[in-house]
């Protein structure tokens with residue numbers, strides 16, 4: 357750095373070598389790569405197991421009759437393997453849950469974002485997130501012990517096990533997901549857009565509904581799809597509260613069985629390995645996997661399709 | 667000339683910070699009034715009291731009186747939404763909604779109950795013409811407003827404000843984010859609009875104030891130091907601080 361030592365007129369010579377190569381620079385990408393690889397390998401492993409066992413099952417039961425059959429009676433003769441009652445049960449529960457959770461979750465998000473003072477939001481949001489962490493078995497007994505008796509006062513001929521109570525409580529379970537993710541999406545909408553609308557004489561509600569919600573739509577709709585796939589996969593609540601009656605019905609007051617609760621039921625019993633009954637676990641599991649997979653693709657498509665730049 | 671905006675003994679506090687001190691000011695109708703002064707002296711704050719956008723800032727306290735068209739706007743039976751319909755605002759950063767050009771302009775009229783397609787079409791065309799943007803966008807009304815350049819976006823925001831037929835237009839450094847050519851276009855536009863609208867603009871650019879305004883108000887530390895016709899204020903200011911500021915000795 358001694359200026360006088362450089363030759364007069366010649367520009368200063370510079371090198372840009374690093375004093376020492378750091379080991380961490382080489383190891384960290386490898387470690388991170390291995391973590392990423394691990395999740396890929398796990399997914400492949402799951403698909404492989406599901407496929408391998410399902411193939412054995414589908415050798416005995418044609419895929420078509422599995423997908424279109426309307427009776428599910430895998431253990432008791434006459435044995436029938438039509439998955440539609442389980443699929444119907446799953447969709448009934450999910451439908452009730454979504455009908456319950458979307459309007460309330462959205463209203464929560466709008467309230468928290470546009471109306472609640474910072475103090476209230478500071479309390480409510482963490483509470484909502486705690487609600488999301490409650491073990492689902494607790495929700496299951498909440499449905500059975502609290503919601504069902506309450507609903508029976510309204511619908512006296514409703515049974516102990518029913519789709520309505522389980523569906524509503526699944527809705528309660530996914531509600532924090534919808535309100536929290538929607539609120540995040542709405543919060544990301546720039547303040548300047550709100551100011552623009554207020555300056556035109558919009559009310560809070562008009563700003564929330566016509567400016568903030570459309571601008572946050574991609575995040576909001578993604579939260580719906582996520583909640584949907586979470587509801588489809590929900591197991592304990594339906595096992596505890598919805599019963600174990602595989603039947604194709606739209607009546608929410610009846611007992612049903614979902615794909616997940618069927619898997620629980622069979623896994624808990626003593627079905628021998630290698631039998632066709634055992635194979636149903638994987639066939640139903642694979643069906644569930646495919647549905648969830650498609651929903652995730654839908655979620656990504658939705659997020660892109662509804663993205664409003666701001 | 668009759669003042670359309672009359673401000674008397676106005677004090678504004680952000681929590682404990684005294685941002686506007688005893689402001690007395692009359693703003694005449696159908697002229698351009700410019701607020702000048704160093705950054706942080708309260709220009710934007712005063713502008714926001716005129717359409718009550720300060721209401722949204724928590725812990726803001728206001729004392730004194732602001733009358734617009736003879737009505738006390740901080741009075742009991744004033745609807746802020748109705749006030750803001752009459753007192754439009756354009757912001758420093760262009761803030762078009764992430765919607766089509768058409769829907770940006772139609773947003774305000776729709777809020778205020780206009781539904782008929784032909785009425786809306788007429789308003790959109792007229793507002794865009796008033797904002798000197800019609801020729802550039804008339805074939806692309808369905809395109810996203812975000813595809814426009816910054817200068818076009820700002821003129822769109824002006825058109826959007828005009829679409830609800832306000833009497834007063836507030837502009838808070840509306841050209842400071844724009845290039846010189848866009849700035850010039852907006853200054854020309856302001857000249858056009860002043861025959862129909864009362865315009866109050868904040869600018870940190872004294873030359874802009876001198877070019878476009880009829881009245882200039884000089885602020886310092888939350889106080890109005892001097893308010894006079896622009897010619898007078900820039901040629902023979904009566905306060906030494908005004909003279910220091912316009913001759914570039916501070917700010």
Ligand SMILES: Nc1ncnc2c1ncn2[C@@H]1O[C@H](COP(=O)(O)OP(=O)(O)O)[C@@H](O)[C@H]1O
Pocket residue numbers: 680683685703704705706707708709710711712723
């Ligand atoms: N939302 C706010 N909360 C607290 N203080 C504010 C707020 N907005 C502005 N101020 C303060 O009030 C003073 C005036 O601000 P402003 O009106 O924005 O000045 P100008 O527009 O002249 O630059 C500044 O000191 C600023 O820090």
Ligand SMILES: [Mg+2]
Pocket residue numbers: 709710711868
């Ligand atoms: Mg300002």
